[in-house]
Amino acid sequence: MIGFMVRRVIQALVVVIGVLLLVFLLAHIIPGGFARAALGPRATKPQIAQFNRINGYNRPIPIQFWIYLKTLVWHHNLGYSYHQNQNVTNLIDERLPKTLVLVGISTVLALIVAIPLGILQVVRRNKPVDYVLTGASFVFYGTPSFLLGGLLILYFAVDIHLFSVSAPQGQTVGAIVSDPRALVLPELTLAAITIASFSRYMRSSMMEAMTEDYVRTARAKGAGPRRVLFVHALRNALIPIVTLLGLSIPAIVSGAVITETVFNYPGMGLLTFQAAQTTDVPLLLGTALVATLATVVGSFLADVMYAVIDPRIRYASR
Amino acid sequence: MPAGDERDATGSPWSDTPLVEQAGLPFIGPGPNLGMGRGGADHDGVGTTPEGGEVVSSGGMFLQIVRVFRERKLAVAGLAVIVLMILFCWLGPVFYHTNQTNAQQALVSSTASNSPPNAQNPLGTDNAGFDVLGRLMFGGKNSLLVGLAAAVLGTTFGALYGAISGFFGGWIDALMMRIVDTLLSIPFLFLLIVLAVIFHPSVIVLILIIALVSWLVPARLIRGETLTLRVREYVQAVRAMGGTRRRIVLRHIVPNAIGTIVVNATFQVADAILLLAALGFLGLGVQPPQTDWGTMLTYGITDITANYWWQIYPAGIAIVLVVVAFNFVGDALRDSLEVRLQQR
Numbered sequence: 001m002i003g004f005m006v007r008r009v010i011q012a013l014v015v016v017i018g019v020l021l022l023v024f025l026l027a028h029i030i031p032g033g034f035a036r037a038a039l040g041p042r043a044t045k046p047q048i049a050q051f052n053r054i055n056g057y058n059r060p061i062p063i064q065f066w067i068y069l070k071t072l073v074w075h076h077n078l079g080y081s082y083h084q085n086q087n088v089t090n091l092i093d094e095r096l097p098k099t100l101v102l103v104g105i106s107t108v109l110a111l112i113v114a115i116p117l118g119i120l121q122v123v124r125r126n127k128p129v130d131y132v133l134t135g136a137s138f139v140f141y142g143t144p145s146f147l148l149g150g151l152l153i154l155y156f157a158v159d160i161h162l163f164s165v166s167a168p169q170g171q172t173v174g175a176i177v178s179d180p181r182a183l184v185l186p187e188l189t190l191a192a193i194t195i196a197s198f199s200r201y202m203r204s205s206m207m208e209a210m211t212e213d214y215v216r217t218a219r220a221k222g223a224g225p226r227r228v229l230f231v232h233a234l235r236n237a238l239i240p241i242v243t244l245l246g247l248s249i250p251a252i253v254s255g256a257v258i259t260e261t262v263f264n265y266p267g268m269g270l271l272t273f274q275a276a277q278t279t280d281v282p283l284l285l286g287t288a289l290v291a292t293l294a295t296v297v298g299s300f301l302a303d304v305m306y307a308v309i310d311p312r313i314r315y316a317s318r
Numbered sequence: 319m320p321a322g323d324e325r326d327a328t329g330s331p332w333s334d335t336p337l338v339e340q341a342g343l344p345f346i347g348p349g350p351n352l353g354m355g356r357g358g359a360d361h362d363g364v365g366t367t368p369e370g371g372e373v374v375s376s377g378g379m380f381l382q383i384v385r386v387f388r389e390r391k392l393a394v395a396g397l398a399v400i401v402l403m404i405l406f407c408w409l410g411p412v413f414y415h416t417n418q419t420n421a422q423q424a425l426v427s428s429t430a431s432n433s434p435p436n437a438q439n440p441l442g443t444d445n446a447g448f449d450v451l452g453r454l455m456f457g458g459k460n461s462l463l464v465g466l467a468a469a470v471l472g473t474t475f476g477a478l479y480g481a482i483s484g485f486f487g488g489w490i491d492a493l494m495m496r497i498v499d500t501l502l503s504i505p506f507l508f509l510l511i512v513l514a515v516i517f518h519p520s521v522i523v524l525i526l527i528i529a530l531v532s533w534l535v536p537a538r539l540i541r542g543e544t545l546t547l548r549v550r551e552y553v554q555a556v557r558a559m560g561g562t563r564r565r566i567v568l569r570h571i572v573p574n575a576i577g578t579i580v581v582n583a584t585f586q587v588a589d590a591i592l593l594l595a596a597l598g599f600l601g602l603g604v605q606p607p608q609t610d611w612g613t614m615l616t617y618g619i620t621d622i623t624a625n626y627w628w629q630i631y632p633a634g635i636a637i638v639l640v641v642v643a644f645n646f647v648g649d650a651l652r653d654s655l656e657v658r659l660q661q662r
Contacts, residue, residue: 018500030516142641144592146599147634150619158623254507258596276511288508296503
């Protein structure tokens, strides 16, 4: 277990360094670089040169990368948004918790819905329920989340006033969580695609487990259908779901950008959208970096969970 | 890999492949890599000729695909939807003339902007005054083109990358796969947004940047497949006869993995169309006066309270139909590669 964790941490660190390098290089391929972003398109050559000299953007690339890493790690400085006249770190600090709440609740919701759906499909395999749910999961997977969000608003907020049109606008996480009526539609929108693919995967994983030797053994030993399903098959079928969860985090975080934009939810996704609208490159790179770090941490936690529930991983890597 | 291996060796969005391997976790249980058990048997069914031939016997594989398609009505329906949609977008404008490039002139010929369906505009007009039915064809061309091109480009590059990585093994493989890991852990939409903002979206740029995020999964899949193929007798034989590495990768490994590649490409088309739609909604799709289905939806969704339903449903249904169709076709193709599933 310890060996597995150490290797997994090293792997995560390699990914983090790779991403930092990529973000840094992206900042450098922008025509005109940060100088144009800060001074505007009409800046003259001498002005740009002076800006670059003052900010150290004329130094060798490896040294700049080193300085970038140093300011990031020691001062948590992600750069400066010239559009919002604010430190990128401050902007993200304020928004990140709200996005984590949105993503966290929707992921838990997705698991709570998808796992029973997958089991139901196996129990009612090749019956109408199975076909209907399979069809629904195809449709939900194929529906762009902004379209789904828009339709939910149209049906449940505009037509029948059941929920609010826009997301909670509170400044703090507490304020947001205390307005559940406004939170329902964004959470559903973000969870829908995850539910579609998770339930589908749960179905095939469960189906696979039902064909395994240990299920046959359990049946032969006289275990009832309920016990076989929920004790023998389910436990094994859940293992790949945990891995799937780790792998889906990038998609869920990506989905948050769309959902937050549709519902005007004041999180990091909306910040990213605004940054894209105003071509605020330092802010964009900052949100991309933080989103990636959050993803890496999330995947790491999923893998640790994986090792905890699957003893084979622990023993195989000792 | 005990679960999900054989069935999912193709990267369907439904069943993200060798999950264990993707997560970079230790390999457990018998799998195709050991050249034994169910995994190995399945691959022979694909049409790899174990007795040592070159390429897949394409007739056999083709017949198998036809057979599976005949059994699966959904796949036929999916294929029909794709063909009809292509005809609609490319041939439609020949019969149904609308002005889709100049909003001023379009306004003159249509009733007004944001007008609901009427005799002159069967699907109404959008906020700029363009006829929605004509725009559906006009934007559909871009959506389908970007989806297909990005998927083909991404899958081709990914397949070559994966084949090279798996074939060489050792530190080259480790380095190449760490690059894939790194890119995979960036939430893809953020990467797309950054690239679209930096390079200004046009059809070509959109194809390239969507391909840039969609080569990663095929690279992983084909690498896995290569690991099993490179120890096969016929590859060993080519090596013993002095075949070059280039020849082995291009003439023996890639053709034998072609089933996996094609199936994955099908799913990638669906995903690429969705990605383009998402970018379109964020204002980073094909820029006006050009458009794509996602961009067409933006105004209707943003101003949802106005309930301009004719600006939402046509493009929305078009996207869902095409994406579901590609998924149906991909599913059927995948099943035609897998003997075990067919027998269920």
